[in-house]
Amino acid sequence: MISIYTLRFMTASLIWFISTLPFLIPCHILLTAQSKKMGYKLPLHHRAIVCIFVYYLAGVLSFTGIPSLLDIVQNRFDIITPAGLDFPPDEINWLPFFWLTEGVRPYIQNILLFVPLGFMLPWLWGKYEVLWKTVLSGFTLSLLIELSQLFNSRITDIDDLLMNTLGALIGWAMFRLLKKPLAKLQDKVSVPSLPMEKVPLLLREEPWLYLTCAFAGMFFVFYPCLRPFLHPYLKFFIF
Numbered sequence: 001m002i003s004i005y006t007l008r009f010m011t012a013s014l015i016w017f018i019s020t021l022p023f024l025i026p027c028h029i030l031l032t033a034q035s036k037k038m039g040y041k042l043p044l045h046h047r048a049i050v051c052i053f054v055y056y057l058a059g060v061l062s063f064t065g066i067p068s069l070l071d072i073v074q075n076r077f078d079i080i081t082p083a084g085l086d087f088p089p090d091e092i093n094w095l096p097f098f099w100l101t102e103g104v105r106p107y108i109q110n111i112l113l114f115v116p117l118g119f120m121l122p123w124l125w126g127k128y129e130v131l132w133k134t135v136l137s138g139f140t141l142s143l144l145i146e147l148s149q150l151f152n153s154r155i156t157d158i159d160d161l162l163m164n165t166l167g168a169l170i171g172w173a174m175f176r177l178l179k180k181p182l183a184k185l186q187d188k189v190s191v192p193s194l195p196m197e198k199v200p201l202l203l204r205e206e207p208w209l210y211l212t213c214a215f216a217g218m219f220f221v222f223y224p225c226l227r228p229f230l231h232p233y234l235k236f237f238i239f
Contacts, residue, residue, distance in 0.1 A: 015226055016058040017051075020217030024054055027213050034200045045188040049124060050210060056116055057214035058222075063113065064145045064160075066215070067152040068223030079151050087150050093157045110163035111170065114138050118171020123182070125207060126192040131172055138168020141211065 121128035142164035
């Protein structure tokens with residue numbers, strides 16, 4: 001029997017993904033057109049797994065608590081002042097391992113949150129089989145999330161940045177360990193590393209385009225539109 005908590009998560013995560021579709025569908029159409037122009041067809045399996053990748057990214061953005069469009073437009077947290085931006089100092093932590101005395105659970109959660117990113121990037125895109133590219137991507141995504149949290153009540157924390165990056169590294173290491181057993185499946189879903197001068201920019205930066213879709217979906221659709229509308233009907237199931 002499915003518990004109410006499992007149903008709650010399934011409902012919420014499905015709505016997160018639906019929020020990305022207004023951006024994801026045009027993105028798919030554009031990338032398909034660009035790949036055809038260069039004589040390369042994106043594998044069907046790749047496009048299917050990419051949907052899981054976007055589903056995962058939307059979940060990460062929800063769990064980490066990025067601000068919504070309404071937060072910024074309505075200035076709910078008094079960040080925007082006549083004198084400029086005013087970020088509360090007590091909501092920014094620059095000291096590594098500052099919260100360690102309160103337990104390791106948050107550190108483990110932040111590591112686990114980015115392990116799928118470190119695994120899926122090299123699995124789906126050949127150029128990310130290079131360690132530093134995957135680790136840098138994990139660092140950059142985490143940094144973008146932490147910077148966005150300056151505009152809401154979440155703490156912008158260097159510990160989160162470090163642990164997220166470590167999670168991406170661990171995910172990459174897991175991919176390397178499982179590369180041989182997954183070789184046949186990877187051939188179906190992976191986009192090989194192609195000469196940069198032959199690949200259009202959007203196709204070259206495909207994973208970051210999908211990140212943009214996930215961020216835009218949560219920022220412009222889920223928080224300001226879907227969540228308020230669905231809350232009265234799904235208040236027992238939505239985060």
